[in-house]
Amino acid sequence: MALDANHFAVYVAMQSIILSFSTLILTASGSSFTSSMGPLLPYDLLYYSGVRAYFQEDWDKAAELLEKSIANKESMRRLRRKCHEDCFDAGTDMLAKLDSEGGSLWDLQALEWVQQRAECLRFCVGRSVSPAGLLPVSIDIDYEFSTRNPYNFLQVIYYKLEKLQKAASAAHTFFVANPSHLEMRNNIEKYRRMKGVAEAAFQDREQHKEMHWALYDSALLSEASSDWQLAARKWRESVNETLRQTEDCRVHCQMSPQSLPEDRGVDGVDGVFEKAAVLSLSLLSCQQSCVTQVATRPGRISAQEDFLPTQLEHQHIAQFKADDLAGAIQTLRSLLLFYPSDTDSLGNLQFYYETLGEDKESQDKDKQPAQEIANYVNRSLQEKKLLYFGKENLGSDFIDPDLWTPEDVIPESLRESWRAEKEKLNKKVKEEEKEEEMDDSGFYAGGPVPQVGVTITMDDVAMNGTNRVVLDGVITSKECDTLLQLATAAASAGDGYRGRRSPHTPHEKFEGLTVLKAAKLAQDGMVNQSDARLLHELGERVRTLLDSYFRSPPGLFFSFTHLVCRTAITGDQEGRLDLSHPVHVDNCLLEPETGHCWREAPAFTHRDLSAVLYLNDNFDGGDLFFTTRDAKTVKARVRPGCGRLVGFSSGPVNPHGVTAVTAGRRCALALWFTKEKLHRDVEREEAEALWAADGQGVAKATEDGEAKGTSGRSGRSQTPKEKSRGRGRVTGGKDEL
Ligand SMILES: O=C(O)CCC(=O)C(=O)O
Ligand SMILES: [Fe+3]
Numbered sequence: 001m002a003l004d005a006n007h008f009a010v011y012v013a014m015q016s017i018i019l020s021f022s023t024l025i026l027t028a029s030g031s032s033f034t035s036s037m038g039p040l041l042p043y044d045l046l047y048y049s050g051v052r053a054y055f056q057e058d059w060d061k062a063a064e065l066l067e068k069s070i071a072n073k074e075s076m077r078r079l080r081r082k083c084h085e086d087c088f089d090a091g092t093d094m095l096a097k098l099d100s101e102g103g104s105l106w107d108l109q110a111l112e113w114v115q116q117r118a119e120c121l122r123f124c125v126g127r128s129v130s131p132a133g134l135l136p137v138s139i140d141i142d143y144e145f146s147t148r149n150p151y152n153f154l155q156v157i158y159y160k161l162e163k164l165q166k167a168a169s170a171a172h173t174f175f176v177a178n179p180s181h182l183e184m185r186n187n188i189e190k191y192r193r194m195k196g197v198a199e200a201a202f203q204d205r206e207q208h209k210e211m212h213w214a215l216y217d218s219a220l221l222s223e224a225s226s227d228w229q230l231a232a233r234k235w236r237e238s239v240n241e242t243l244r245q246t247e248d249c250r251v252h253c254q255m256s257p258q259s260l261p262e263d264r265g266v267d268g269v270d271g272v273f274e275k276a277a278v279l280s281l282s283l284l285s286c287q288q289s290c291v292t293q294v295a296t297r298p299g300r301i302s303a304q305e306d307f308l309p310t311q312l313e314h315q316h317i318a319q320f321k322a323d324d325l326a327g328a329i330q331t332l333r334s335l336l337l338f339y340p341s342d343t344d345s346l347g348n349l350q351f352y353y354e355t356l357g358e359d360k361e362s363q364d365k366d367k368q369p370a371q372e373i374a375n376y377v378n379r380s381l382q383e384k385k386l387l388y389f390g391k392e393n394l395g396s397d398f399i400d401p402d403l404w405t406p407e408d409v410i411p412e413s414l415r416e417s418w419r420a421e422k423e424k425l426n427k428k429v430k431e432e433e434k435e436e437e438m439d440d441s442g443f444y445a446g447g448p449v450p451q452v453g454v455t456i457t458m459d460d461v462a463m464n465g466t467n468r469v470v471l472d473g474v475i476t477s478k479e480c481d482t483l484l485q486l487a488t489a490a491a492s493a494g495d496g497y498r499g500r501r502s503p504h505t506p507h508e509k510f511e512g513l514t515v516l517k518a519a520k521l522a523q524d525g526m527v528n529q530s531d532a533r534l535l536h537e538l539g540e541r542v543r544t545l546l547d548s549y550f551r552s553p554p555g556l557f558f559s560f561t562h563l564v565c566r567t568a569i570t571g572d573q574e575g576r577l578d579l580s581h582p583v584h585v586d587n588c589l590l591e592p593e594t595g596h597c598w599r600e601a602p603a604f605t606h607r608d609l610s611a612v613l614y615l616n617d618n619f620d621g622g623d624l625f626f627t628t629r630d631a632k633t634v635k636a637r638v639r640p641g642c643g644r645l646v647g648f649s650s651g652p653v654n655p656h657g658v659t660a661v662t663a664g665r666r667c668a669l670a671l672w673f674t675k676e677k678l679h680r681d682v683e684r685e686e687a688e689a690l691w692a693a694d695g696q697g698v699a700k701a702t703e704d705g706e707a708k709g710t711s712g713r714s715g716r717s718q719t720p721k722e723k724s725r726g727r728g729r730v731t732g733g734k735d736e737l
Pocket of ligand 1: 581586612623624656657658668670
């Protein structure tokens with residue numbers, strides 16, 4: 001059976017570790033793995049054993065062991081949390097004596113407190129966990145779990161066991177944390193097309209650990225639909241859940257084995273006090289890093305800045321709009337704990353008080369900030385003071401996760417070196433931006449347009465930017481009509497092409513049809529074969545035009561194509577302020593505040609050239625526009641119309657969005673191209689193979705980008721692909737924008 005390259009490495013590493021566990025495996029593989037009783041077995045051991053069973057293709061055993069390892073990891077976490085709570089008071093009576101005890105005994109009392117707590121925890125954890133379970137887990141295993149790799153194995157295992165619902169759920173769970181994993185994307189697409197796999201199967205099994213994100217997103221959604229009461233409630237829940245998750249993470253720092261830097265650890269030269277200081281600083285640093293951990297979405301590399309304050313900001317606005325002024329004031333005062341001198345917040349507070357008509361005294365008395373936020377901020381400030389002291393005087397390391405840390409907490413010497421660093425960084429970012437404005441994509445607008453009847457309506461100059469173009473006359477009105485009809489026919493065919501709410505706005509419906517879906521619908525007789533072929537063929541036409549106009553380097557591959565319609569939901573358009581598609585960049589995550597564009601998942605980082613071929617203009621709104629990097633100033637605007645093609649390089653020089661579609665249906669053929677063959681659209685090839693198998697050769701892209709006829713290619717299997725050695729394969733995202 002084929003092995004994934006990464007998994008092969010893991011396998012080799014594991015072999016040696018498995019040997020040292022062999023005695024335990026022998027005993028464990030008897031009754032303990034299947035029994036829910038008895039001490040908790042170490043989840044790393046279960047994981048190693050599960051992976052071994054996987055490579056032996058013992059699917060039942062592999063499933064059982066891997067599931068058990070996931071469950072045991074979770075049980076371990078819960079146990080630690082419970083022991084933390086049970087032992088919270090152990091020895092605290094000693095602390096009370098510290099103040100009153102004269103002489104030199106205070107340190108013994110402090111030590112006694114530490115000892116009593118340690119004894120309580122050791123007993124509490126030790127009675128439920130097997131001795132091996134108390135050993136530290138290797139970094140490799142931690143990494144495997146943090147990237148949700150157990151679900152990568154489980155996906156294959158359940159597929160082999162023909163438990164497709166479970167396989168789909170494992171695939172989805174893995175994909176949430178690995179959104180750029182190309183194979184899994186393909187597999188998910190295939191599960192979706194399989195009979196007997198319900199939509200409900202695509203469940204994130206780890207979602208309970210990331211509940212705050214679900215709440216955060218639903219709060220945003222309520223906001224977008226102006227349901228302020230619900231939004232205020234959701235924001236409150238999201239804040240509470242964020243605090244809870246942070247607490248959970250902090251407990252984990254206390255309860256899991258702490259490793260010290262090599263030179264400062266057990267064998268270091270430090271005396272007892274220095275060692276104690278290093279240990280406590282490493283604990284505090286771990287606890288502070290929970291802010292970053294909780295603010296990082298699964299699958300993302302960077303944390304969302306100012307996560308908690310941002311939520312409070314949203315919450316108070318939602319409360320105000322829901323007429324809960326008292327609540328808004330309390331939340332705003334909580335927010336002010338982070339940024340006490342923020343003029344906007346102070347202005348808002350004043351406004352709220354005036355609206356309530358209260359005097360200052362009753363204001364201060366009644367509406368104190370939420371206690372849990374006050375505790376959070378106080379504790380964090382104390383920790384930061386200690387950590388900065390350690391950084392300045394004890395050589396320890398600390399990366400402050402917060403933007404709100406007041407200047408006076410940071411030692412002057414550090415501030416100075418930071419200022420210098422920041423200046424250097426700013427200079428670098430500016431230089432990078434300049435370079436990016438110049439667009440290093442390898443495209444150079446201004447080449448010939450090799451099709452009779454096509455005109456250049458707007459070029460870089462007319463569009464105030466770099467590598468942008470509007471061409472007219474690319475397709476005929478008959479071709480527009482055919483594709484519009486295809487969209488309608490596919491929509492009414494139902495399965496695989498159901499209109500759903502737009503991912504960007506609740507006021508519009510959104511439908512997307514890929515070439516492969518169209519080919520399959522045609523095969524099933526749901527749409528015209530020739531219409532489906534036209535969808536494919538027009539893509540080729542667009543590629544030829546843009547390849548030439550942008551003088552692209554040899555080899556421009558299709559990355560994703562879909563026929564997409566956005567329809568205004570009637571009766572739900574009043575006072576719309578949102579966009580049909582917010583300002584974005586196609587191949588990176590735009591951060592308008594800094595102007596930086598992060599080339600990381602979930603952006604489609606491999607896209608190099610974007611194209612939108614419009615099919616109609618009988619709708620209101622729906623203009624495409626290009627902006628500056630801060631997403632504030634519109635630099636160019638394009639009104640869609642039949643046969644109009646917009647092309648632009650997909651990088652940071654081209655931030656763009658679409659204004660709200662407030663009446664009618666706006667349809668376009670959206671395409672993205674990539675210079676990397678690895679990222680070409682294999683679904684497109686699958687469609688071509690389908691036609692070829694039916695004896696209908698199609699014009700197909702060859703590797704160097706030329707078109708030629710093909711026939712007789714064999715179709716690819718419709719099963720999820722097993723992990724394969726080497727290169728990944730990609731299709732564009734499903735129903736993506
Ligand atoms: O439909 C359009 O005009 C642009 C859509 C777009 O920007 C996108 O799908 O990324
Ligand atoms: Fe776009």
